Amino acid sequence: MLSLLRHLLAVFLYLLLPGAHGRFPNYNNGFHYHDISNGNGNGEIFFNGVRLHVESPQLAVSASRGSSVILPCHFHYEPEPNTPRRTRVKWSWIPANTISEPVFPVATARETEVMVAMGKRQRSYGSFKGRVRLRRSVPGDMSLVINELQLNDTGRYRCEVIDGLEDESVTVDLELRGVVFPYFSQKGRYHFNFFGAQQACQDQDATLATFEQLFTAWEEGLDWCNAGWLADGTVQYPIIVPRDGCGGNNLAPGLRSYGQRHRLLHRYDAFCFSASIKGTVYFLKHPTKLNFTEAVEACVRDGSQIARVGQLYAAWRLMGLDRCDAGWLADGSVRYPITVPRANCGPPDPGVRGFGFPPAHLKFSVYCYR
CATH class of the missing domain: 3.10.100.10 (Mannose-Binding Protein A, subunit A)
Known part of the structure; x- marks a missing residue:
C-alpha cells in the first residue's frame, strides 16, 4: 500500500512540472468536451460549444378515439455539426390510467417503451406494435405518429434523443376527447371495489376516468353526490352546488376526495370515461x-x-x-x-x-x- 501511494505521489508531482501536460496524448470523445490540455492554461476545461436541443411546440395534444395523432418532437444542435451524427431516438409512455400510490408494495408506475429508432431502423413494442412510426418530415423531426388510437393510449409520452453520452428529452401529454359519466352496479350504490369498477367501465366500452378527466367534467358542469373510483386509485366526486350530504354547505364547489382507498376492501361507484366511437x-x-x-x-x-x-x-x-x-x-x-x-x-x-x-x-x- 505504501509503495502504491509513493507511485501516485510521483505521478502527481510529475504532472505539476512545466510542460508535463504536453507529454500526454490529447483525449477527446469527439462530441462533448476536450480535456484539460485544451483549456486556457488555468486548469479550466473548454467545452466545444455543441449542444443538443430537444423541443416540442405542443406539450399537450388531444385527439379522437380510432383516429391518428402526431406527438411533435424535434431536435437540433447549436451550432450545427459539419458532419451528420448517429442519434438514437426512444419514445416511452406513462399511462394515464395508473395507480400512483399502491396499497401494497408493488412496483410503481414506470415508463413503458413505445418505440426506438436509429437511422432507418426502428422497432415498436407492446400494444403499439404496428401502430406507431416516426414522421421524419424534415431533418431533426422525430415526431411520433400513432394510428388507431385506443382508450388506453392516454398518458404522458417522452421523446428522448441520445447521442453518445448526451441525451435530452421532452414530454407530450396525450388526451382523448370524450365524456365522463358516473356508473353504479345493478345491485345499487357502492358495490364496486377498485377492480370491479375497472371491469364495469370496460364492460360499458369505457375506462376508469383520470383525475384530470373528472376535473374537466366538473368544470363543464358535472355535479354528482356519490363517490366513485378514479384510475389512480383515489375516490372522489364532483360538486357544483354545495349542499348537505355532499360535504356540507360550507365547502366551496369542487372535487371532494376520500384520497387513496383500499382497492380490494373498500366499495364505491365508478367514474367512467368514454371516447368517440x-x-x-x-x-x-x-x-x-x-x-x-x-x-x-x-x-x-x-x-x-x-x-x-x-x-x-x-x-x-x-x-x-x-x-x-x-x-x-x-x-x-x-x-x-x-x-x-x-x-x-x-x-x-x-x-x-x-x-x-x-x-x-x-x-x-x-x-x-x-
Missing part, C-alpha cells in the same frame, strides 16, 4: 315496446347489437344524439340522451337521463349500436 348509436324504431330479451334480439335482427352505456354517452356528447324516448341498454339499464332540453324530457339541462335498472320484463324501446 367508430360506429353509430341509434334509436331503433319498433312497432311495439320490448322487454330486455326482446330488445337484444331486435338489435341483432337489425344487423346491430344493443348499445352499451359508454357508447350512448359518447354519441350524446360527441355526436349530438338527442332522443326523448327511454330505451334498453346492454347492462340492463334504461336511459335516453337529451341534447336540447324541452318539456316532458326531464331536467332543464342537457344530459343522459336514466331510469336505473328496471325489471327485465318491463317494456321499453331500445338503443342499438352498429
Whole structure:
C-alpha cells in the first residue's frame, strides 16, 4: 500500500512540472468536451460549444378515439455539426390510467417503451406494435405518429434523443376527447371495489376516468353526490352546488376526495370515461315496446347489437344524439340522451337521463349500436 501511494505521489508531482501536460496524448470523445490540455492554461476545461436541443411546440395534444395523432418532437444542435451524427431516438409512455400510490408494495408506475429508432431502423413494442412510426418530415423531426388510437393510449409520452453520452428529452401529454359519466352496479350504490369498477367501465366500452378527466367534467358542469373510483386509485366526486350530504354547505364547489382507498376492501361507484366511437348509436324504431330479451334480439335482427352505456354517452356528447324516448341498454339499464332540453324530457339541462335498472320484463324501446 505504501509503495502504491509513493507511485501516485510521483505521478502527481510529475504532472505539476512545466510542460508535463504536453507529454500526454490529447483525449477527446469527439462530441462533448476536450480535456484539460485544451483549456486556457488555468486548469479550466473548454467545452466545444455543441449542444443538443430537444423541443416540442405542443406539450399537450388531444385527439379522437380510432383516429391518428402526431406527438411533435424535434431536435437540433447549436451550432450545427459539419458532419451528420448517429442519434438514437426512444419514445416511452406513462399511462394515464395508473395507480400512483399502491396499497401494497408493488412496483410503481414506470415508463413503458413505445418505440426506438436509429437511422432507418426502428422497432415498436407492446400494444403499439404496428401502430406507431416516426414522421421524419424534415431533418431533426422525430415526431411520433400513432394510428388507431385506443382508450388506453392516454398518458404522458417522452421523446428522448441520445447521442453518445448526451441525451435530452421532452414530454407530450396525450388526451382523448370524450365524456365522463358516473356508473353504479345493478345491485345499487357502492358495490364496486377498485377492480370491479375497472371491469364495469370496460364492460360499458369505457375506462376508469383520470383525475384530470373528472376535473374537466366538473368544470363543464358535472355535479354528482356519490363517490366513485378514479384510475389512480383515489375516490372522489364532483360538486357544483354545495349542499348537505355532499360535504356540507360550507365547502366551496369542487372535487371532494376520500384520497387513496383500499382497492380490494373498500366499495364505491365508478367514474367512467368514454371516447368517440367508430360506429353509430341509434334509436331503433319498433312497432311495439320490448322487454330486455326482446330488445337484444331486435338489435341483432337489425344487423346491430344493443348499445352499451359508454357508447350512448359518447354519441350524446360527441355526436349530438338527442332522443326523448327511454330505451334498453346492454347492462340492463334504461336511459335516453337529451341534447336540447324541452318539456316532458326531464331536467332543464342537457344530459343522459336514466331510469336505473328496471325489471327485465318491463317494456321499453331500445338503443342499438352498429
